[in-house]
Amino acid sequence: METQVLIIGGGATGTAVARDLALRGIACVLVERHDLNAGASGRNHGLLHSGARYAAKDREAASECREEGALLKRLAPHCIQDTGGYFVAVAGDDENYIAAFPELCARAGIEARAVPVAEAREREPALSERTIAVYEVPDASIDPFMLSLDAMAQAEQRGARLLRRTEVVALEREQGRVRVARLRDTVSGEELRIEPELVVNAAGAWARGVAALAGAEVPMVFSKGTLVITQARLAHRVVNRLRPPSDADIVMPGGTVSIAGTTSLTVDDLESIEPTAAEVDLIVEEAAAMLPVLDGARCIRAYAGVRPLVSAGAAGDGRAVSRGFALFDHARHDVPNLITITGGKLTTCRLMAERTADLVAERLGVRAPCRTREEPLPATAGARWTKPGLAPQTWMREHAPEDTLICECEMVSRATLDAIAAELGGAGRMVLADLALRSRLGKGACQGTFCTVRAVAHLYERGVLAGEEGIRESVEFFRERWRGLRPVLWGDQLAQVELAEAIHCGLQGEELHARRGGAR
Amino acid sequence: MTGERLADLAVVGAGFAGMSAAIFAGARGLSTIQVGNAGALLFSSGPLDLMGVHPVEEGRVWTDPFAAAAAVARDIPGHPYSRVDAAAIRAAFAEIVAALGEAGLDYGPLGDTNRELVTGAGTIKTTYCVPRSMLAGVAALADRVPCLLVGFQGLREYSAAGIAEALRERWPGLRAIQVDFRAGVAAGEAHAAHLARALELAENRAALCERIRPQLADAQAVGLPAVLGLRRSDAIAGDLSNQLGVPVFEIPTIPTSVPGLRLKDAFERAAARRGVRRIVQRRVLAIVPEADAFALYLEDAPPGTAPLRARAVVIATGRFMGRGLVADRRRIREALLDLPVVQPSSRSRWHEADFFDPRGHEANRAGVTVDETFRPCDEAGQRVHPRLFAIGTLLAHHDWARTKCGAGVAIVSARAAVLAALHELGGGAR
Ligand SMILES: Cc1cc2nc3c(=O)[nH]c(=O)nc-3n(C[C@H](O)[C@H](O)[C@H](O)COP(=O)(O)OP(=O)(O)OC[C@H]3O[C@@H](n4cnc5c(N)ncnc54)[C@H](O)[C@@H]3O)c2cc1C
Ligand SMILES: Cc1cc2nc3c(=O)[nH]c(=O)nc-3n(C[C@H](O)[C@H](O)[C@H](O)COP(=O)(O)OP(=O)(O)OC[C@H]3O[C@@H](n4cnc5c(N)ncnc54)[C@H](O)[C@@H]3O)c2cc1C
Numbered sequence: 004m005e006t007q008v009l010i011i012g013g014g015a016t017g018t019a020v021a022r023d024l025a026l027r028g029i030a031c032v033l034v035e036r037h038d039l040n041a042g043a044s045g046r047n048h049g050l051l052h053s054g055a056r057y058a059a060k061d062r063e064a065a066s067e068c069r070e071e072g073a074l075l076k077r078l079a080p081h082c083i084q085d086t087g088g089y090f091v092a093v094a095g096d097d098e099n100y101i102a103a104f105p106e107l108c109a110r111a112g113i114e115a116r117a118v119p120v121a122e123a124r125e126r127e128p129a130l131s132e133r134t135i136a137v138y139e140v141p142d143a144s145i146d147p148f149m150l151s152l153d154a155m156a157q158a159e160q161r162g163a164r165l166l167r168r169t170e171v172v173a174l175e176r177e178q179g180r181v182r183v184a185r186l187r188d189t190v191s192g193e194e195l196r197i198e199p200e201l202v203v204n205a206a207g208a209w210a211r212g213v214a215a216l217a218g219a220e221v222p223m224v225f226s227k228g229t230l231v232i233t234q235a236r237l238a239h240r241v242v243n244r245l246r247p248p249s250d251a252d253i254v255m256p257g258g259t260v261s262i263a264g265t266t267s268l269t270v271d272d273l274e275s276i277e278p279t280a281a282e283v284d285l286i287v288e289e290a291a292a293m294l295p296v297l298d299g300a301r302c303i304r305a306y307a308g309v310r311p312l313v314s315a316g317a318a319g320d321g322r323a324v325s326r327g328f329a330l331f332d333h334a335r336h337d338v339p340n341l342i343t344i345t346g347g348k349l350t351t352c353r354l355m356a357e358r359t360a361d362l363v364a365e366r367l368g369v370r371a372p373c374r375t376r377e378e379p380l381p382a383t384a385g386a387r388w389t390k391p392g393l394a395p396q397t398w399m400r401e402h403a404p405e406d407t408l409i410c411e412c413e414m415v416s417r418a419t420l421d422a423i424a425a426e427l428g429g430a431g432r433m434v435l436a437d438l439a440l441r442s443r444l445g446k447g448a449c450q451g452t453f454c455t456v457r458a459v460a461h462l463y464e465r466g467v468l469a470g471e472e473g474i475r476e477s478v479e480f481f482r483e484r485w486r487g488l489r490p491v492l493w494g495d496q497l498a499q500v501e502l503a504e505a506i507h508c509g510l511q512g513e514e515l516h517a518r519r520g521g522a523r
Numbered sequence: 524m525t526g527e528r529l530a531d532l533a534v535v536g537a538g539f540a541g542m543s544a545a546i547f548a549g550a551r552g553l554s555t556i557q558v559g560n561a562g563a564l565l566f567s568s569g570p571l572d573l574m575g576v577h578p579v580e581e582g583r584v585w586t587d588p589f590a591a592a593a594a595v596a597r598d599i600p601g602h603p604y605s606r607v608d609a610a611a612i613r614a615a616f617a618e619i620v621a622a623l624g625e626a627g628l629d630y631g632p633l634g635d636t637n638r639e640l641v642t643g644a645g646t647i648k649t650t651y652c653v654p655r656s657m658l659a660g661v662a663a664l665a666d667r668v669p670c671l672l673v674g675f676q677g678l679r680e681y682s683a684a685g686i687a688e689a690l691r692e693r694w695p696g697l698r699a700i701q702v703d704f705r706a707g708v709a710a711g712e713a714h715a716a717h718l719a720r721a722l723e724l725a726e727n728r729a730a731l732c733e734r735i736r737p738q739l740a741d742a743q744a745v746g747l748p749a750v751l752g753l754r755r756s757d758a759i760a761g762d763l764s765n766q767l768g769v770p771v772f773e774i775p776t777i778p779t780s781v782p783g784l785r786l787k788d789a790f791e792r793a794a795a796r797r798g799v800r801r802i803v804q805r806r807v808l809a810i811v812p813e814a815d816a817f818a819l820y821l822e823d824a825p826p827g828t829a830p831l832r833a834r835a836v837v838i839a840t841g842r843f844m845g846r847g848l849v850a851d852r853r854r855i856r857e858a859l860l861d862l863p864v865v866q867p868s869s870r871s872r873w874h875e876a877d878f879f880d881p882r883g884h885e886a887n888r889a890g891v892t893v894d895e896t897f898r899p900c901d902e903a904g905q906r907v908h909p910r911l912f913a914i915g916t917l918l919a920h921h922d923w924a925r926t927k928c929g930a931g932v933a934i935v936s937a938r939a940a941v942l943a944a945l946h947e948l949g950g951g952a953r
Binding site: 277279280281283284287405407408409453456457459460461463464466468469470471472473474477478481482484485486488489492493494497498501502504505506508509510511512513514515516517518 | 644850
């Protein structure tokens, strides 16, 4: 296979690069070893930063967030819930920081309006009675799944190609240049070769490893962050702690839930990133200072991701565009056709893509300018089911008698699953995981206890599953759900998994199959 | 208001364990009050497990459940089965199965070996007692006879095609069809309970057989999801097999299942027949030991109501689902009396990283420890109270879901506790 540009990594950055290139008429292939947003882009807080969080420490990153946040609100409104955000200080928080906050925001161009505490508590009744100061900022909530799925869909419409479950295993060089990228289909094990003119490494935290395949260096630090999802939505707005950035500062609203976090722990190993009970406890206890209801709230799940951070000092080495993200032109490492884009934020992924595509275009001698600053991101059918509440609304509106619900917690119906499966071309592999990424299947309180059984039954009836695949799918799906359940197992959620275990092990004996199917 | 008459025994909880204890006690002439609702009983799917898998980490499946129980008793100190012998296990099952049979839920004769049956997931479950309505499926599977599986359009948790696919290699003679059969219910979801009620009517059964008959071909048995009537499922299965000319059997499905409703119903009749007084839909809020009795304070009791009083108490409150055990972020507690609970030192050790870890999870083996007579003990092994007993899944040192011993531990511990209480109270004199 030949292409102009090979993009490695299907997160917010890689898909945004694909879209930007496709809009410039540059042919590209994006390879992703798992599925879209399998990395940090699917394991973050979903905060479209106003920049206020960085106002004190990193004014440049703050301004970048402010500009990009405003741009995305205009160009991709369907991915965003413009909730607004509060910065909240409670008794005991640093008075100097509180006093300096509005001025710091002003310097970064961020609107921060002081809100009388009584008014704030009226608007957000869950706020602590120990609240002493509140500022309102233009924070918002963004659906990263919809963002990436839509970006990729538009890129594909313009001729880009997506290879999911395909891993780059080697970059073969000839006179310095990457001539062949060797790929492996992670399901079938089959090998593929691509001969690209240019390679864009957008592998997030894995960018160091990918660059190393071509003998290039990207100095990085990996920072693990954990988040906790509550069953109920605790506040309407984003609630940030008004203090120098620390652990468990943010509680995000997301549809019917809230997401509290995060922690920060430097890690070396990128492959065993699991949220732990200790991290969850820390988040619940700390964030409860702002929203005391959190302490008794039912937590339905936790998850963890790794922030790709470029080491301090490295910026001068690469072609730093800002302190927030880093664009490396590896011509300096004698790999003339390799570019790495990493670091940054979800909020700035469009800008990161723009800078990357500018460099790509320059290398390829393409004149076409960036269009993502003006052109709205089209909403596509395939991405819309990730939105909480859409599946239920559609189900109610279009409710055909035969269209029964598969997932009762999130009201995902058979027709929704069929629609997504059709978009995916019915490819019969990791079906439940693929469907869950593109809908809210299994994301409610029961975390897949019942809906896996129903979804598997439905997929067998549709002929999508064959042989023992249904049992394997059920095992793998619940195994994945478990990673996020394990640290939140107390109270009601512990009773919930007891029921899951009674059904999946007590009745169905799936653990005996899991053993036969081999370890993970 | 004046106080109630003092009962001999109060049973708290109405799952498998509580219902069994009430039946054992009533049959022995103890005046018995039972408080609590059906709980996990409603969630169970019909089969009664005794012991199927041991050691869990090896996933070894046993044909002889009594040998398996003996092995468990030997290998796992404190396991509920280490407190009883094979004769006691058999006697407990015999009495409960007979009581359920009299109440209209027939489990057939007690055997010596485990049985295998197909589940709605297309897996094979090893269990001990199987409702008569499922028995023909055990035989059909054993002989791998050509068999037709029938599913219902709209019954979301069940796919006949899925079961046939999953078992394709092991049981090649399986075929599947799906029928559009709602028996008067509008299109859309078909609930198991609706279908079950519909199939209690002869005309609906005839109509169903009409759909199935043309598809029979070489089938020597017909399997349906467990929807053959809310009651008298064996008679309904019998009628269908008469009409179709081949044995008909039920396949267990996920909760809330019809067999769970049947079990609840049969247990309640059996308890009523033995003079058990039942207070349903109310929870016990507190149990206070007094000089010669226990006072049980109930939820929603009007002010001034005297508590229930009983000379002995059996706690059969289940685990986290039943709320016999409750957990916060730090520890697991027994909910009613704060009885000592054996448990791992911290939450990070409650569960393994992989849900399907072959060893199972430590939290599932947490619970109340008891002595040989099913009296709860403290850390030093001392009885908490001479007339207090604990039974069922609340007990520590067993993992019923993985070892397949749920109903067995409940029934067997119930009998042992009731016999001990009887002895303590002086032979059942009222
Ligand atoms: C806990 C946490 C909270 C965060 N919260 C926010 C927030 O609220 N707001 C915000 O703006 N930002 C937030 N971020 C940052 C943001 O999520 C990331 O900066 C962003 O998602 C990075 O996107 P990416 O596409 O560069 O990397 P990723 O999303 O990690 O994508 C890299 C992809 O490359 C793939 N890959 C790796 N190796 C290979 C290979 N050899 N072959 C093929 N594919 C490969 C991976 O599977 C992965 O999908 C947060 C991050 C974390 C960890
Ligand atoms: C989905 C599922 C499938 C199963 N399948 C099988 C199977 O195939 N075979 C098998 O052998 N077993 C099966 N079981 C297991 C079987 O149901 C249990 O082993 C059985 O329920 C024994 O539990 P128990 O009576 O000790 O507790 P539970 O059934 O949990 O009963 C506890 C009861 O105590 C009540 N209670 C708790 N606290 C109070 C209070 N303070 N006041 C009053 N009442 C209170 C609860 O409401 C509940 O009714 C299954 C269970 C489930 C959930």
